[in-house]
Amino acid sequence: MISLYIGSTGGYSGKSLVSLGFGTRFARDGFRFSYMKPIGKPTAQVGESLTDEDAIFIARALSLSEPLETICPIVVTQDMVVQAYRNKAEGLEQKLLEAHRKLSEDRDIVLIGGGSDLYEGAFLGLSGLYIVKELLDTKVVLIDRFTNEVCVDCILGVKESLGDRLLGVILNRVAPERIEYVQRRIMPFLSSKGIDTFGIIPYDQLLNAVTVKELSAALNAEVLCCNERLDELVENYTVGAMSVDKALKYFRQKKNKAVITGGDRPEIQLAALETSTKCIVLSGNMYPSEIILAQAEEHHVPILVAKDDTLATVEQVERIFGRIRVRDKRKVSRAIELIDQHIDFPALYRKTGLA
């Protein structure tokens, strides 16, 4: 049995994506595996207890049967934070070890989902580094949302801390134009430092999309039409505040977008409908004219009316796009497909001794 810790160099770098993809592939390749998230955030309520939304989601997506309190043994509630600062958070290590023991029984692999970085949880005495090196004695696959040298610094830093426990890295969300350069320059460099690259995952529009429904919920907006299109995926957004011919020019540069504009700009709304648009967000609680609604209906584009002014609406939409989680079915299958396509599993199995 081996424990494989999925670590990352920063938040929102794709740990859920990798856990889902790995789990699916392990099952297909005939390995018995379990999943655990040692330290969770109280982001979901199941029955009486608070637990980690990501952990539940991954457990369900991978059809795992273990109880949630085993999969995510420690949930950092406000009470626990206070206790920790009073140095009274006790028995956590034990809880974690116990869960890990249960999850290890009759398994080839225990997949462990780490925190945002390897220091997360240190205030509880349970940093990723400690869990990996001391507590659970795991191997590590590091995932990095690769952009530039800063990322290489982080990867090398982790290597320094973990040594041979670090099996290799996965570079995520790499722009297609950049892949060739990463293969030619970054991979050989990392290799020369003893770090294998298990895969480069290209930036994916779908995974970075939100549904119209999510957008609408986040904005607390009223949906005026095309309720049947709320599951459509919005890949990005733009603001329509210019003249109509300029608007067309800008709107054409983005596909599957949300257009945020004022309720009193019918010409901008029509320009949005003319281009690849998944929904129109009207700010300032202003309703469109009937004739525009009719056009939106004809183009099957939902119109959302947001209560806030344009600036506040844009800020909220911006926030949503910065923190995208894999939830939607389409995203799950794309995530699995991407991992399957771009990760060198034979190499991973060799390195872990599973092959």
Add this chain to the structure above:
Amino acid sequence: MLEKFFSPQSVAIVGASREQGKVGHEIVKNLLLGGFSGRIYPINPKATCILGKKVYARIADLPDGQVDLAIIVIPAQYVQGALVECAQKGIRSIIIISAGFKESGKEGAQREREVLQTAQELGIRILGPNCLGLINTSTSLNASFSSEMPVRGNIAFFSQSGALGTAILDWAVGQKIGFSKFISMGNKADLAESDTMEALCQDPDSKVILGYLEGIERGQEFMHKAGEVSKVKPIVITKSGSTSAGTRAASSHTGSLTGADVAFEAAFKQSGVIRARTIEELFNYALAFAYQPLPQGPNLAIITNAGGPGILAADAAEKNNINLFFLSKETTDKLTAVLPHAAGVYNPVDILGDARADRYQKTLEVVLEDPRVNGILVILTPQAMTEIPQTAEIIGEVSMTTEKPILASFMGEYAVREGIERLAKYKIPNYSYPEHAIESFHTMWEYRRWQEQPPLTHVSFEADKARVRQIINQVRNSGHLEIGDLKAREILAAYQFEVPVSRVAEDSDMAVALADAIGYPVVMKIVSPDILHKSDVGGVRVGLNSPDEVHTAFLGIMSKVQKFMPQAIIQGVSIQKMYEGNREVILGMARDPQFGPLIMFGLGGIYVEVLKDVSFRIAPISSEDAQAMITEIKSYPMLKGVRGQKSVDINAIVDALLRLSQLAVDFPEILEADVNPLIMKESGQGAVAVDARFTISPN
């Protein structure tokens, strides 16, 4: 085409009413009062007789195949059913007056789609819905709810706005201006301006076609039809919504995106449509075309009994490129002989304030005899000795003897009223101010030139379409919609634009090596998918002449970019041969929602950005269009060379515009294109497209 609309033998009114004031009643009344001589079939399940006409309970009760035209005025939700019943009776021409369609919101829009689909399945043509109806004065058909029936004349008018139509009909009745046809287009669900223009072209009673539009259906078809029709008779259109505020108003009124006003301007220009900026202008031009023959040249002679208005007219003429030419020696001699000593015998001919009708007559006769005179404007101000009605009669009679157009400007209101009425009797258009007369003459002359313009030259270039298709697919597959840098230049190269050799360097050593191979001077630009405006972040250096400069520039660019855009992904720096043209131009294309690819041309730098000195045409453009686009811009003399500078290669610009036009037509998925700059070399040496950008559609 549309005969059954204009000249039906019989008309059914679905939804006729006994109640005065209801539209269904007014239409029957207007048909009767208008003097329609065919059969009228009012339909109403509850009435037996309306205005003395026998009423039919249902459409099904109508005689088979006996009704040419149906006018529907029942509530919107019943219209579709009525169409089916009409079709069963063989009625294929239907005016839908009823509102409650696209203009009323989403249910109405759905209803309109259904009605249109039914009509298409049944082979029915529809005028409207949500319209006023139509009027044909030559068959005394008033199939509208406008009670005003204008007098018979040769002006045809179609209008997208019904309300504006009623106002204009009322005005026309007051002014005794004759109409041949009036058509209220309504929502244009089926019959649109293209169909109307085509029908009016064949109508012998219409001499000039006027239109009021808020938007255009099927832009390319409109251009094609208008281009044909305008060779036969003039089309004058007022298109509203030419400003941002106007566009906004039009958007919420019609629910359609009208696109840029420059696109309309270009489309009208290319199809010979005369654009009237205001309704007043529309009728100023209409009267000139309806009443007078076209001038054979631009030479206008002005005859006036007052100096001031003569000068105003002269100013207006020059502004409109109308030639106030010098009358021949023979003419001025004759004028000297017949006019008082103080009179001005040159153009404008000032026959002085004491001129009576006979002096106008003598002068008119002498001036008309001058073979170089192509048209005359007679100005009259009411003065003590002026014989207003008599002068009007004289002008009218003289006009009967000549093929040259005569326009009048009887200035004032009260004193000249009778004179103006007499002028109208002789079909002499009168303008209250001479400027309007001059503008109308100018429009007539422009139209005359359009009619005589030889067929345009369309050229086709060899192009590697497969390569362009491949690039577009690659970019789409990578999830992008914009194409810049190397790939954009490759697209241009596939259409035989000359583009500079360019290679990407990853570090400064490689940059120097590439520059050595390409040859100095070079241009260096950052290559990054994240940076579109390279010069804004210090990502461009030009005129680098040595390895040292290239080395320093490389490091400089990298440091600037890292400072301004630390998150950007950098692929390297491109090294490009620097072309030393002393003038740069910009070509562009943006797909207009109504007309399609709109090609733009301008002189580079501030001329485009600040002065907006640009010209537009809709693709496909002809060689003549391309040529005109170049000469049209104000900065054209700079391309030809000023202060001893040599001309740039104008033919190379023409070629480039034609190639871009061809590219836009070949690839509808290219939505926007910018070739900026195209660096010009001297005559015969071509031009180099240094940078370009395209936006493509997602599928």
